[in-house]
Amino acid sequence: MPVNSAVLVIGYRWESSGGSKACTQCQALHGQEFYYEPVGSQRHVDEMPTEQLHPNCRCRRRAIHAVKRPDDDEWVGDGTHGGRPSTNLQQEEPPPPGEGLFRDPILGLVWRKDAIKRGPVYGNYGGLGWTGGKDVDDPSTDPTKPPPKPIDQMDEHFEKHDRQFTNGKNERGDHQSNKELLQSLRDLPKDPRTWSREQHDKPMTEQEVTDANRIRSWALWYFGGEGLITRKFETATNGAQTRRGGTDLRTWMKAIRAPLQNFWLPLTCIVLFSFCMSCTHVPYPNQRKGPSVRYASFSPKENLIAFAFTSIAGSGIFLMNRQGEVRKWLTEDPPGHWHVNPVFSPDGQKIAFVSFEAGAGDRGNIYVIDKDGQNARQLTSSGDHDRNPRFSLDGGRIYFIRHDSWGSYPDISSRESWDSDIYYVNLSDGKVHQVTDQEFYRLYGFSVFPDEKHLLINTTAYVQKGYLLWKMNISDQKQVSPIEPDLTKFNPQPRYNYLNMYKFLEIIDTSLSRDGKFLAFDWQNPSYTSPGNWIGDQVYVTDMDNMQTTKLSNVRRGAGVADISPDNEQVLFLTVSNMDYSNCCYVKKSNLWIINRDGSGLRNFSLDFTAVMKQQPPNPKPTQ
Amino acid sequence: MGSRLDQVEDFINHQVAGRLDTQWLQVKQDWEPKVVQSLGGIAQKCLQAITQALEGVFDDPPRRVSLGVLELRLGLEFEQIVQQRLDQTQNLLRGFVQSELAARSEILSLNGFAADPDGPPAIDPEQSNGRLAGLEVLRRSTMGSFQQFKRRVFADLGQFVTNGITPRALERRLILAGRWWAARLQSNARTVLFNAAARARRAYDQASATALH
Numbered sequence: 108m109p110v111n112s113a114v115l116v117i118g119y120r121w122e123s124s125g126g127s128k129a130c131t132q133c134q135a136l137h138g139q140e141f142y143y144e145p146v147g148s149q150r151h152v153d154e155m156p157t158e159q160l161h162p163n164c165r166c167r168r169r170a171i172h173a174v175k176r177p178d179d180d181e182w183v184g185d186g187t188h189g190g191r192p193s194t195n196l197q198q199e200e201p202p203p204p205g206e207g208l209f210r211d212p213i214l215g216l217v218w219r220k221d222a223i224k225r226g227p228v229y230g231n232y233g234g235l236g237w238t239g240g241k242d243v244d245d246p247s248t249d250p251t252k253p254p255p256k257p258i259d260q261m262d263e264h265f266e267k268h269d270r271q272f273t274n275g276k277n278e279r280g281d282h283q284s285n286k287e288l289l290q291s292l293r294d295l296p297k298d299p300r301t302w303s304r305e306q307h308d309k310p311m312t313e314q315e316v317t318d319a320n321r322i323r324s325w326a327l328w329y330f331g332g333e334g335l336i337t338r339k340f341e342t343a344t345n346g347a348q349t350r351r352g353g354t355d356l357r358t359w360m361k362a363i364r365a366p367l368q369n370f371w372l373p374l375t376c377i378v379l380f381s382f383c384m385s386c387t388h389v390p391y392p393n394q395r396k397g398p399s400v401r402y403a404s405f406s407p408k409e410n411l412i413a414f415a416f417t418s419i420a421g422s423g424i425f426l427m428n429r430q431g432e433v434r435k436w437l438t439e440d441p442p443g444h445w446h447v448n449p450v451f452s453p454d455g456q457k458i459a460f461v462s463f464e465a466g467a468g469d470r471g472n473i474y475v476i477d478k479d480g481q482n483a484r485q486l487t488s489s490g491d492h493d494r495n496p497r498f499s500l501d502g503g504r505i506y507f508i509r510h511d512s513w514g515s516y517p518d519i520s521s522r523e524s525w526d527s528d529i530y531y532v533n534l535s536d537g538k539v540h541q542v543t544d545q546e547f548y549r550l551y552g553f554s555v556f557p558d559e560k561h562l563l564i565n566t567t568a569y570v571q572k573g574y575l576l577w578k579m580n581i582s583d584q585k586q587v588s589p590i591e592p593d594l595t596k597f598n599p600q601p602r603y604n605y606l607n608m609y610k611f612l613e614i615i616d617t618s619l620s621r622d623g624k625f626l627a628f629d630w631q632n633p634s635y636t637s638p639g640n641w642i643g644d645q646v647y648v649t650d651m652d653n654m655q656t657t658k659l660s661n662v663r664r665g666a667g668v669a670d671i672s673p674d675n676e677q678v679l680f681l682t683v684s685n686m687d688y689s690n691c692c693y694v695k696k697s698n699l700w701i702i703n704r705d706g707s708g709l710r711n712f713s714l715d716f717t718a719v720m721k722q723q724p725p726n727p728k729p730t731q
Numbered sequence: 732m733g734s735r736l737d738q739v740e741d742f743i744n745h746q747v748a749g750r751l752d753t754q755w756l757q758v759k760q761d762w763e764p765k766v767v768q769s770l771g772g773i774a775q776k777c778l779q780a781i782t783q784a785l786e787g788v789f790d791d792p793p794r795r796v797s798l799g800v801l802e803l804r805l806g807l808e809f810e811q812i813v814q815q816r817l818d819q820t821q822n823l824l825r826g827f828v829q830s831e832l833a834a835r836s837e838i839l840s841l842n843g844f845a846a847d848p849d850g851p852p853a854i855d856p857e858q859s860n861g862r863l864a865g866l867e868v869l870r871r872s873t874m875g876s877f878q879q880f881k882r883r884v885f886a887d888l889g890q891f892v893t894n895g896i897t898p899r900a901l902e903r904r905l906i907l908a909g910r911w912w913a914a915r916l917q918s919n920a921r922t923v924l925f926n927a928a929a930r931a932r933r934a935y936d937q938a939s940a941t942a943l944h
Binding site: 173209 | 735739921932
């Protein structure tokens with residue numbers, strides 16, 4: 108059912124990884140654009156290299172595309188294209204779709220006038236944040252009234268899909284739910300007139316048939332793409348196969364010499380295992396999962412907490428006090444980006460965070476901003492995924508993980524890479540320096556000890572030695588020693604025994620206190636890992652002097668540690684449970700918790716956004 | 732209304748960009764391992780053939796071998812392995828190009844929803860079967876590195892047969908030669924694959940731009 112519009116590729120943007128490992132040829136072309144119909148100083152596509160620049164070249168050509176408007180004489184894209192006449196299209200004006208809605212002349216879909224960026228809508232339940240024939244944030248919604256019924260058979264499928272999300276069935280299975288919807292849409296009879304319509308006596312009008320067909324085509328395309336992403340997600344654990352070279356080398360070494368122990372199978376399974384574990388604390392948002400706090404950290408000087416929050420009503424980095432009153436909306440996520448990992452500088456005046464660009468080779472860059480939201484400054488722009496910023500003690504440097512985008516598993520939210528290292532950037536001159544040169548395989552996180560001579564690293568790189576936590580000497584990186592919190596009082600055999608081959612402490616997320624005296628982390632007790640009694644990761648805190656450990660959380664479905672307070676008395680942690688999110692400005696029960704270090708005083712945060720939702724964050728254009 | 736249309740366009744562009752990125756990732760995830768494994772596996776297979784040919788040679792007492800017989804036998808086996816795997820990889824690349832063209836069409840036409848009424852642009856099948864897939868380049872680069880590998884292996888075997896090097900040294904040298912060749916083949920496979928992807932996409936984009944002129 109084509110409409111008179113099209114998406115065309117009008118040119119390409121050359122992209123190299125841009126990172127420190129890119130060759131000079133690749134770096135020189137990085138970011139350059141080439142057009143089929145260049146205007147002014149633009150370059151023609153023919154000037155773009157047709158082949159990769161060298162063997163194993165990692166450059167890519169990102170398409171620059173534009174949407175053709177049927178009633179325009181221009182191809183409209185990024186505004187830089189010269190344009191070309193389109194066919195002269197005459198269309199009858201269709202009837203208006205309803206109050207607060209409009210039908211676009213490009214695809215002929217129905218949209219919310221005030222929420223176009225949430226996508227098109229259909230009936231009472233078709234569309235993101237569209238439920239009961241209204242936007243989820245519509246203040247006129249009366250929660251006491253029963254929601255309206257779906258308008259037809261397709262709307263019933265949308266309603267079921269909505270319900271699955273609302274009931275929280277999809278914390279780990281949203282892809283499954285999307286696949287089900289996709290299949291339901293495919294299974295619908297082709298002619299909408301034959302769909303069941305319990306709420307309507309009259310047959311569908313021509314316009315209704317057109318609308319139904321269009322939204323179904325759109326949804327099939329949209330969720331079809333989700334299907335691709337799903338497969339990426341599901342096969343993330345096969346990533347070891349694509350690791351540079353390794354598999355073959357080992358296989359034929361095995362063929363010519365005595366059989367080697369098959370390293371990859373168990374490692375791949377460990378990847379799967381720890382991938383599941385790491386889902387407890389997902390730092391990168393999926394907007395469909397509903398609102399949630401993604402990360403939080405204490406201010407060292409004031410009674411403040413910075414946190415990354417995602418919701419349809421507003422996303423970005425916020426400041427609140429320890430009572431949960433949100434005081435400031437510091438940054439708003441730009442389209443396609445997520446601001447995550449906010450951390451305070453030692454003087455409490457600045458906040459570093461990561462701006463993560465999903466789906467674009469999974470890039471992340473480190474930014475710093477004043478605590479009042481002013482003076483945003485981009486500190487890194489490598490083309491790789493920079494993450495986990497940590498200020499040095501004097502506040503002059505920000506340490507971070509540079510996670511080679513090209514060495515990533517397909518889903519960046521797994522925080523998995525076979526090529527990660529720790530770097531720092533000087534705030535004074537913006538120069539980036541490499542700290543480790545290990546090309547870590549799966550570097551989950553790190554902390555810098557107060558002496559700034561040692562690092563605490565959390566990696567599966569040396570899993571066969573039984574530990575995921577290591578203390579590394581920066582000046583002599585061969586000097587690594589395991590860190591082993593005493594967990595025997597919770598389980599005499601605290602190590603996870605993987606296929607009787609590897610026994611290791613399954614510790615994933617860590618937070619070292621500012622003075623290095625305490626370590627908070629997530630640990631899954633191996634006694635509770637079978638499907639019948641699985642409880643997920645729980646938060647523990649260890650005294651680094653004697654390795655004595657206290658259990659802090661005891662929640663279903665697991666918890667993930669966020670930060671230890673500057674006085675070492677309290678710990679912030681996150682859970683995966685749904686938030687009680689009654690309206691745009693008040694979260695009665697969030698997924699952010701605070702607890703005393705001795706395990707007492709557990710408290711859930713209610714988040715009151717009333718004071719900040721009406722004022723947009725300053726969100727200044729960052730300077731580099 | 733104008734600004735609303737701009738927002739709709741932004742939305743569509745954003746969605747399309749996401750899908751195009753997914754298409755690129757799909758190459759990395761689905762096709763790269765297949766193609767790299769298919770071509771890179773040649774080195775492994777050839778080393779297995781050497782292992783079989785040398786069976787008993789390191790025993791005590793050793794089985795006697797002549798360099799001529801080894802060269803003849805291995806030469807034939809190598810040729811067979813290379814040809815078979817090369818054909819397999821070329822078939823993979825042909826399938827890959829077709830898949831890329833179909834994916835491009837599906838994404839940019841929003842699954843046929845927002846498409847040129849005349850249908851997707853026609854791509855010359857001759858192009859898609861050969862030039863776009865880079866079959867000739869693949870063949871040349873594979874055969875080139877194969878000749879180098881063969882020379883290296885036969886030189887090592889020659890030294891061994893004439894007692895110039897010990898069995899252990901031979902083993903080590905063969906491993907190194909195999910490692911070198913596997914790395915070269917894998918690198919070539921990746922390069923050919925990503926070139927094929929870039930050519931196929933560009934051919935589709937060019938054809939659709941021409942068709943709408």
